[in-house]
Amino acid sequence: MKKSLIVLCVVIVICSLLTALLLLKLPSSPSDAPALPTPTSTAQPTNQALQQAINQSIIYLKQTQHPIGLLMLNVIYRQFAIAEFKDSLQRYDQLWASSTDPLIRVWRRIADYNTSIVQPDDFNSVTDQLDRLTIPALYSDRSSLPDDYLTRLTNAMENGFIFASQSTGGSLNSGAYLLTHVLLATIWLQNNNCSLQLPEDFTTNLYEMNAALIGDGSQVNDIQLEAAAFLYQAGQGNLVDPAFVQNVIAAQFTDGGWFVDQDEPYKTDWHPSVLALMFLLYIQNPATSYPTMLAPAPS
Numbered sequence: 001m002k003k004s005l006i007v008l009c010v011v012i013v014i015c016s017l018l019t020a021l022l023l024l025k026l027p028s029s030p031s032d033a034p035a036l037p038t039p040t041s042t043a044q045p046t047n048q049a050l051q052q053a054i055n056q057s058i059i060y061l062k063q064t065q066h067p068i069g070l071l072m073l074n075v076i077y078r079q080f081a082i083a084e085f086k087d088s089l090q091r092y093d094q095l096w097a098s099s100t101d102p103l104i105r106v107w108r109r110i111a112d113y114n115t116s117i118v119q120p121d122d123f124n125s126v127t128d129q130l131d132r133l134t135i136p137a138l139y140s141d142r143s144s145l146p147d148d149y150l151t152r153l154t155n156a157m158e159n160g161f162i163f164a165s166q167s168t169g170g171s172l173n174s175g176a177y178l179l180t181h182v183l184l185a186t187i188w189l190q191n192n193n194c195s196l197q198l199p200e201d202f203t204t205n206l207y208e209m210n211a212a213l214i215g216d217g218s219q220v221n222d223i224q225l226e227a228a229a230f231l232y233q234a235g236q237g238n239l240v241d242p243a244f245v246q247n248v249i250a251a252q253f254t255d256g257g258w259f260v261d262q263d264e265p266y267k268t269d270w271h272p273s274v275l276a277l278m279f280l281l282y283i284q285n286p287a288t289s290y291p292t293m294l295a296p297a298p299s
């Protein structure tokens with residue numbers, strides 16, 4: 001009996017020591033301490049999660065009335081045959097018919113190669129710095145490029161890189177949009193088979209600078225979505241951090257749209273939402289190249 005008690009005591013002591021060691025290894029978590037954030041997964045989304053995000057985005061974007069938004073939906077329709085966007089150009093035409101903004105006529109070239117509504121004086125309204133990068137490329141199939149156009153592109157790329165480098169706290173300087181719009185301009189120049197001679201390593205540097213806007217993929221905002229969508233359109237999707245895909249899906253709001261900036265989550269907006277949808281469709285439909293963004297000449 002005495003031996004049995006001794007053995008039982010030894011067992012209890014050993015169990016107590018093991019329990020104490022286990023407790024020491026567990027992190028302390030006071031009841032009033034804030035919950036630690038859950039690490040963002042870098043795993044690729046399932047086909048179901050990707051499809052669900054795309055479906056919700058399509059429902060959200062079907063409601064847009066923004067002219068440029070409708071033209072971007074036309075790009076998506078031509079590239080991926082999304083039936084819900086089949087009437088996007090017709091809806092755009094309904095808007096410009098009652099608009100006094102000359103740029104509404106200018107932008108129509110995106111969706112119609114033979115557009116004839118633009119008037120020569122309409123180009124006098126192109127004063128925005130970003131538009132002065134992209135609109136010459138948009139019409140490079142029918143008009144000569146400005147004499148200083150190559151200088152515009154080069155300076156914009158350099159300045160955009162400087163603005164991006166000055167960004168702090170995960171919020172990008174709006175001047176960094178120069179980088180994405182130079183990239184868009186080069187895409188449209190290629191769509192129009194324009195033979196502008198760019199400096200050596202120009203496009204390589206441009207691609208890498210746009211990829212740097214995305215970084216490790218942990219942040220999701222408008223300019224990063226723009227950089228990702230345009231890089232895939234340019235055939236450079238391999239430069240986008242794989243973590244960005246999962247984080248884009250996680251950043252989708254309950255109404256199916258995306259915020260312009262997660263630091264200002266006031267409402268969703270068509271612009272980041274249409275870019276996010278384009279990006280997710282590129283992910284769902286991997287290819288070495290995609291149909292042109294600009295409507296091609298009729299066959």
